[in-house]
Amino acid sequence: MSTIVLLTATGLGLAALYFLVAAGLSLVFGLAGVLNFAHGLFLSAGAYATWWAAPHWGFGPAVAFGVACAAAVGALVELVLIRPLYRRPTEQVLVTVGLSLAGVALLQAVWGADPRPYPRPQWTKQVLTVLGARLPADRLLLLGAAVVVLAGLAAFLRFTRHGLVIRAGVENRAMVSALGIDVRRSFTLVFAIGGGLAGLAGSLGGVYFGSVSPGQGASLLIFAFIVVVIGGMGSVAGTALAAVAVGLVQQFVNYYGTGGAGDVCVVALLAIVLLARPHGISGRVTA
Amino acid sequence: MLEGPSLLEVRDLSVRLGGSHILQGVSFEVPLTGVTALLGRNGVGKTTTLRAILGEIPATGAVTFDGEPILGRPTYRLVRSGLGYVPEDRGVFAGLTVAENLRLAERRASREHGADPDYDTVFMLFPELRERAAQRAGTLSGGQQQMVALARVLLNPNRLLLVDEPTKGLAPAVVSAVTAALSRVAQRVPILLVEQNLAVVRRLAGTAVVLSAGRVAWHGPAADLLGSADQTRALLGVGTTATTTTATTTTATTPPAAPRSA
Numbered sequence: 001m002s003t004i005v006l007l008t009a010t011g012l013g014l015a016a017l018y019f020l021v022a023a024g025l026s027l028v029f030g031l032a033g034v035l036n037f038a039h040g041l042f043l044s045a046g047a048y049a050t051w052w053a054a055p056h057w058g059f060g061p062a063v064a065f066g067v068a069c070a071a072a073v074g075a076l077v078e079l080v081l082i083r084p085l086y087r088r089p090t091e092q093v094l095v096t097v098g099l100s101l102a103g104v105a106l107l108q109a110v111w112g113a114d115p116r117p118y119p120r121p122q123w124t125k126q127v128l129t130v131l132g133a134r135l136p137a138d139r140l141l142l143l144g145a146a147v148v149v150l151a152g153l154a155a156f157l158r159f160t161r162h163g164l165v166i167r168a169g170v171e172n173r174a175m176v177s178a179l180g181i182d183v184r185r186s187f188t189l190v191f192a193i194g195g196g197l198a199g200l201a202g203s204l205g206g207v208y209f210g211s212v213s214p215g216q217g218a219s220l221l222i223f224a225f226i227v228v229v230i231g232g233m234g235s236v237a238g239t240a241l242a243a244v245a246v247g248l249v250q251q252f253v254n255y256y257g258t259g260g261a262g263d264v265c266v267v268a269l270l271a272i273v274l275l276a277r278p279h280g281i282s283g284r285v286t287a
Numbered sequence: 288m289l290e291g292p293s294l295l296e297v298r299d300l301s302v303r304l305g306g307s308h309i310l311q312g313v314s315f316e317v318p319l320t321g322v323t324a325l326l327g328r329n330g331v332g333k334t335t336t337l338r339a340i341l342g343e344i345p346a347t348g349a350v351t352f353d354g355e356p357i358l359g360r361p362t363y364r365l366v367r368s369g370l371g372y373v374p375e376d377r378g379v380f381a382g383l384t385v386a387e388n389l390r391l392a393e394r395r396a397s398r399e400h401g402a403d404p405d406y407d408t409v410f411m412l413f414p415e416l417r418e419r420a421a422q423r424a425g426t427l428s429g430g431q432q433q434m435v436a437l438a439r440v441l442l443n444p445n446r447l448l449l450v451d452e453p454t455k456g457l458a459p460a461v462v463s464a465v466t467a468a469l470s471r472v473a474q475r476v477p478i479l480l481v482e483q484n485l486a487v488v489r490r491l492a493g494t495a496v497v498l499s500a501g502r503v504a505w506h507g508p509a510a511d512l513l514g515s516a517d518q519t520r521a522l523l524g525v526g527t528t529a530t531t532t533t534a535t536t537t538t539a540t541t542p543p544a545a546p547r548s549a
Contacts, residue, residue, distance in 0.1 A: 161390075164383070164387060164391055165391065167382065167383060167387075168387075171380050171381065172380065174343060174362075174378075175374065175378035175380070176391070177343075177361070177362040177363045177366070178341065178362055178363075178374065178378065179366065179392045179439060180363050180367040180392075180443070181363055181391070182361070183363070
């Protein structure tokens with residue numbers, strides 16, 4: 001029983017991480033139609049900014065700084081690199097792939113290729129007892145952050161005008177322009193939000209993994225893409241569901257099966273969902 | 288060809304899409320009042336003309352709106368300057384509620400100039416939308432969706448409306464309702480209307496522009512065009528006996544103006 005609780009908590013922690021990365025990826029693709037392979041770079045920006053700032057300012061302010069840095073990087077990438085290429089999807093993919101490679105190389109050049117130990121606040125090392133299982137607090141930290149982000153994002157999309165424009169733009173962005181709305185401003189906003197969320201994933205993921213390394217973003221990004229496809233492009237709720245499914249499947253199969261079998265199962269899950277529902281679990285058939 | 292000042296002037300508009308030369312120098316004017324019908328067989332480039340005017344697809348030539356050159360301007364700026372667009376597929380956001388569809392269309396510019404979104408007009412013309420405000424637009428009937436699409440452009444002060452096939456795919460009774468609404472709208476703001484249903488054109492349009500093979504084949508008072516059986520047949524490929532005997536009661540699936548060449 002306690003093993004199951006522990007695996008569930010760890011799986012949900014991982015799911016939280018996937019959700020934070022995938023939510024931005026999904027909105028960026030849904031609204032702007034950009035497959036952003038540089039999204040992992042936003043995560044690294046958040047992780048390294050937090051890692052750098054934590055010894056000076058303490059953990060809380062450092063996380064805020066990391067999120068702000070990642071959001072700024074996201075907005076900057078959209079304004080400088082993506083914006084001139086909106087009618088050229090192939091070049092867009094090339095530029096984001098190139099940027100992700102260059103970003104990893106830049107991080108390696110400055111801080112080295114080896115993982116750096118991450119500053120973990122004392123309270124995240126505490127162990128809580130839940131249903132007879134001893135749970136590390138950092139799992140719950142990630143889960144709590146993801147739930148808050150999910151609720152906040154849902155409220156933002158539902159109750160604000162920016163959110164309304166984003167929801168409409170995901171459905172039909174040409175029509176949003178035809179109503180007199182500068183939809184590209186929303187593109188920048190969505191990149192900034194996506195960057196900030198990925199930055200938060202980086203900041204808190206460092207606590208989860210215990211270290212920060214240049215390649216972390218890229219390896220998380222692969223699973224985040226799978227989560228986005230399973231969840232349905234542009235759907236935050238679908239992304240959250242898919243993240244939970246992928247996180248739990250991966251943890252349980254990796255524990256009970258041979259190592260690595262969980263990753264294969266995730267890909268199998270992707271294939272099954274795509275066969276049964278080509279637009280993802282929340283996708284509209286007409287989308 | 289036409290007397291008097293014009294609101295919209297299209298000069299030598301050309302569009303190439305995917306290697307085919309869809310518009311090959313289209314020129315016409317839209318007068319300051321009333322409905323101007325843009326006619327022609329299927330695939331002749333009527334929708335393309337509207338989208339090129341709006342800047343949704345790249346085009347060459349010149350378009351002036353109220354004396355200002357507008358070709359190449361971003362769509363959202365043009366729309367904000369008073370060009371309302373109701374696209375062919377209605378462009379209603381299926382996942383949003385009716386109220387959200389309307390709220391999205393409220394223009395900040397008009398609010399800043401002290402003009403509140405004109406919900407009074409919208410609900411006077413389409414009282415049904417008030418009752419269905421909380422309903423998802425995707426669950427509305429085709430006619431109701433057309434009302435949402437028209438309501439969105441009526442919320443803001445516009446100087447010209449571009450309306451693309453508003454009666455397409457609608458049941459006959461709904462075609463009449465939409466036509467009646469359009470005729471009331473046209474008393475307030477001029478409309479450039481793409482329409483295949485000649486009975487609707489006959490009821491609404493003062494001016495007609497006929498496209499053929501990427502060019503303007505005919506331009507003049509609508510009554511002159513529709514009054515001549517030979518001309519209607521030659522330009523639009525429809526027998527006038529069919530169009531004169533069928534009023535707005537023709538079935539929606541086969542509108543009287545459906546070209547035989549389709």
